[in-house]
Amino acid sequence: MTNYTKLPAILLLADGTVFYGKAAGKIGTTTGEICFNTGMTGYQEVFTDPSYFGQIMVTTNAHIGNYGMHRDEIESEGIKIAGLVCKNYNINYSRKEATESIQDNFQNENIVGICDIDTRALVRHIRNKGAMNAIISSEITDLQQLRKKLEEVPSMDGLELSSVVSTKEPYYYGNPEASIKIAALDLGIKKNILRNFDDRELYIKVFPAKTTFEEMNAWGANGYFISNGPGDPSAMPYAIETVKAVLAADKPLFGICLGHQLLAEANGIGTMKMFNGHRGLNHPVKNIIKNHCEVTSQNHGFGVIPEEVKASDKVEITHVNLNDDSIEGIRVKGKKAFSVQYHPESSPGPHDSRYLFDDFVSMIKGELAW
Numbered sequence: 111m112t113n114y115t116k117l118p119a120i121l122l123l124a125d126g127t128v129f130y131g132k133a134a135g136k137i138g139t140t141t142g143e144i145c146f147n148t149g150m151t152g153y154q155e156v157f158t159d160p161s162y163f164g165q166i167m168v169t170t171n172a173h174i175g176n177y178g179m180h181r182d183e184i185e186s187e188g189i190k191i192a193g194l195v196c197k198n199y200n201i202n203y204s205r206k207e208a209t210e211s212i213q214d215n216f217q218n219e220n221i222v223g224i225c226d227i228d229t230r231a232l233v234r235h236i237r238n239k240g241a242m243n244a245i246i247s248s249e250i251t252d253l254q255q256l257r258k259k260l261e262e263v264p265s266m267d268g269l270e271l272s273s274v275v276s277t278k279e280p281y282y283y284g285n286p287e288a289s290i291k292i293a294a295l296d297l298g299i300k301k302n303i304l305r306n307f308d309d310r311e312l313y314i315k316v317f318p319a320k321t322t323f324e325e326m327n328a329w330g331a332n333g334y335f336i337s338n339g340p341g342d343p344s345a346m347p348y349a350i351e352t353v354k355a356v357l358a359a360d361k362p363l364f365g366i367c368l369g370h371q372l373l374a375e376a377n378g379i380g381t382m383k384m385f386n387g388h389r390g391l392n393h394p395v396k397n398i399i400k401n402h403c404e405v406t407s408q409n410h411g412f413g414v415i416p417e418e419v420k421a422s423d424k425v426e427i428t429h430v431n432l433n434d435d436s437i438e439g440i441r442v443k444g445k446k447a448f449s450v451q452y453h454p455e456s457s458p459g460p461h462d463s464r465y466l467f468d469d470f471v472s473m474i475k476g477e478l479a480w
């Protein structure tokens with residue numbers, strides 16, 4: 111294990127609030143939008159979720175690193191968060207299957223973090239003040255210098271990030287003999303979505319973010335999947351065009367999170383930056399078609415504008431959030447297209463919503479009754 115000395119580190123928020131802690135991960139400086147995840151498990155899956163690209167993650171679980179890292183428990187190749195803020199940062203782990211300590215992993219991947227922070231106080235602060243940028247440093251101690259660097263960090267509002275994290279080349283996943291072929295638009299896709307498709311005997315071709323419908327259609331897909339991903343959906347006209355083209359061709363479509371926001375945008379419904387996003391594993395959602403409740407895994411900082419969804423004659427609401435009434439799912443009238451704001455692949459999280467993958471398959475087979 112790498113030598114690890116607890117050097118002092120600073121966390122500065124854009125509103126001027128300062129937290130003092132100890133260095134975690136690589137010694138250095140990092141910036142991003144600060145957000146918090148209330149999940150009690152699955153830190154490695156969260157850190158490798160490409161939707162978090164550009165964001166500094168505050169974990170509310172008091173212990174991070176305590177069960178180590180495992181090379182298979184990833185949602186993409188490598189850590190995607192911009193930095194970590196936690197309470198207890200455990201460089202020793204107690205799980206024999208783990209393949210690495212969090213410290214070795216963060217060192218290897220150049221991830222800067224800060225620990226020994228009163229994360230309860232920090233989360234209450236962000237919850238009351240809303241989303242904002244932040245800087246962590248274990249090398250710069252001068253607050254003035256940190257403030258200057260922080261001012262240069264762009265707001266998440268208006269940022270296009272999918273093309274940065276998306277695959278550069280198309281690739282295949284699953285069983286080539288499968289009778290159903292899915293074209294997945296990779297805007298920052300999580301591996302567990304692909305695993306869920308594979309579990310349902312689908313063959314998937316994953317395409318780079320800026321692929322057009324025509325290019326995907328040339329492969330002969332039976333259904334189209336629009337993935338999760340980082341950044342602001344309204345800054346992605348290329349993906350909105352692709353979704354519009356899939357709808358115009360009347361092909362089956364399923365969208366998750368960013369994919370949900372893009373399905374709304376493609377139907378003339380706007381999206382907005384939320385005061386605070388939803389990030390955790392226990393968000394209650396009501397499926398108003400089936401009249402049941404699901405406990406869901408969530409990670410989003412933007413949302414579809416509820417009034418615009420309600421006023422739309424193109425889509426109908428299928429799911430609502432029971433905490434704040436936000437729109438969690440829509441389907442397009444007269445089309446074979448639906449999407450959810452939350453994460454049915456739930457890695458980490460409860461499996462209540464996995465039926466949506468089955469619904470997608472049934473929809474492709476023309477067997478979905480709704």
Ligand SMILES: NC(=O)CC[C@H](N)C(=O)O
Nearest residue numbers: 161338339367368411412
């Ligand atoms: N998980 C996601 O796909 C996130 C979507 C979008 N970047 C948001 O923050 O709302």
